[in-house]
Amino acid sequence: MSFLFAKIFLRQIRIKIIGVYTLENSFSFSQAELHIIIEIHPYSKLYN
Structure with missing residues (x-):
């Protein structure tokens, strides 16, 4: 989810x-999108 x-x-x-x-x-x-993914990735682990 x-x-x-x-x-x-x-x-x-x-x-x-x-x-x-x-x-x-x-x-x-593409640089901005990569930066957003890198910033969100650590937070997404908290909700797993």
Whole structure:
């Protein structure tokens, strides 16, 4: 359940980031997405 919640949560964040970044910033978008996953990952272990 917690993994499914994390996937939905990341998808919502991804949609918000896509709304802010343009296709010209696709490289910085991938960096920001990776940074968010790294920050959320330790917290997701607490709910497992």
